[in-house]
Amino acid sequence: MKTLIYGYGNPGRKDDGLGARFIELVDNWIANEEIQNIKTDCNYQLNIEDAAVVAEYDRVIFVDASVAEDVIDFKLENITPNDASIEFTMHAVSTAFVIELCQKIYNKLPDAYNLHIKAYDFDFIEELSPIAESNLYAAFGFLKNYLTSEQ
């Protein structure tokens, strides 16, 4: 299964960099293990062109910082395509919107997941808070096991 792991967020805003840091960990893992079927991408935020990116994969896992109350340390959940899940900040779009657009334009529907990692601090510093960093490694360990177990 061809898989894309896509981190997003602004690493210059402390814990908002969780997505980018996660991708660094995945890139090292891919390089060390010479994994061929997992690719990565990373950006400040998602936008409409990402519909073309995810259309090339069987599965996509978006990784992002989260302040949601139901995310304790990290949480993996399915994405249901949804064009109504538009945030008012329409210079960026949601993961559900990307998948919906992919389906509408390219007639493809990859298995799609959000990996939310709990974030706490969004100051103008390029480093993670200690507790966010702990969540990062926990989430990475989980996803690595998850993907390895199906190899």
Add this chain to the structure above:
Amino acid sequence: MAQKVTIEPVTRVEGHGKVTIHLDDNMNVVQTRLHVVEFRGFERFVQGRPYWEAPVLVQRLCGICPVSHHLAAAKALDVIVGAGTGHGLTPTGEKMRRLMHYGQIFQSHALHFFHLCSPDFLLGYDADPAIRNVVGVAIKFPELATQGVLMRKYGQEIIAVTAGKKIHGTGAIPGGINKNLSIAERDALLNGPAPLNIDKMIEWADAALQLFKDYYMKNRDFVDNFAYFPSNHLSLVRKDGALDLYHGVMRAVDAEGNKILNDVDYQEYYNYIEEEVRSWSYMKFPYIKHLGKEKGWYRVGPLARLNTADFIPTPMAQKEFEIYKAHTNGKPNNYCLHTHWARLIELLHSAEVIRDLLRDPDLQKDDIVTKGTKKFEGVGLIEAPRGTLFHHYKINENDQITMANLIVSTTNNNEPMNQSVNFVAKKMMNGQATITEPMKNAVEIAIRAYDPCLSCATHALGKMPLDIKLYNAKGDVLDHYRS
């Protein structure tokens, strides 16, 4: 009993703001305000940091137009390292930066048209908001939606090869750039497999412009009569008066086309521009000093740029510019919704500039940095997608930044956005006791024409549901709607 209606936030603009519309006892609009929550702490944050970090640090400010901040900061620091401004860089340094910048303009303008603007006029301004978005366009006009997605992708690829990476690009450094464009990178952008090559991008940019013009011809009354008001206009122009989005002199014209800033050096912008603080908004209100607060405010962005420029130095865009200018008999265009028209002419121009740059062998040369005698102060201006962006830095003998002042494009458009909201509110809400969907959307369309980035918060911050409040003259909330 006077009442106040609050619409918060404005949908489909970046960051968050709220609109308050004050009604009198007869339910007539007496005052409107666009309130903006803008983070201003960044200018203090960079103080004490080494100046060479600024082009990367400023990208923390905004994930929407990081390239504009990156380049404006680099231009200011060119002055500080003694490389001068604009043509002080090596040809490779300047042209690589231009390629990065026009790539950013191209992808940003494409996004605005296909994602923010086209749903309104292709599906109807009064269409159900649930389907009035790019997915709605994809269902009804799949080919057009695909073009929008791929034009964005093409622009992002230009940024990636010029800035070095998507996040925290390092392409521009004080005095130049840190890489040239390889032959392989050039060929991929110039002659890549269809549709991701420059010829197809020019074709699609032109098609998008023709699409808007077709719409305009069929809906001329609506477009012309939506939020028309006279104003001043400000932008950079090339020294010979040409449209130039990367470098030039500051020019401003009034509503009749008279020059009120006559091609001045932006290193002394503070002699010409003042910023007013108003108690009800975090965002300042800039104005041209010698005209004062009441008469000195101005618009920036595509509409303003096509009002200040004498011509466009690429053939297809120049031809369209002449058609556009003929509509107002050569006078400045003050029609708010014509901003979309101007933006699409710039989209076409950007594609032509990208093609010309990709064909230029200077991009493969190795002389990429200029050095000179250090100075302790520098100003960088650039025409960001949304308008003129000012970066101003001072440093000390330890190379630490001691002062930073940023005037972002949306701040420059603060008063015009308020004027637009006021126009449509008075036109649509006089005598109305409730806010209907068309009324709410009209206010949003007026603001959206400026493509504002109201807050430089990242996507993880600033999420806010729709919030509508109704107040009486005493400040009591009469009604409250929250999505």
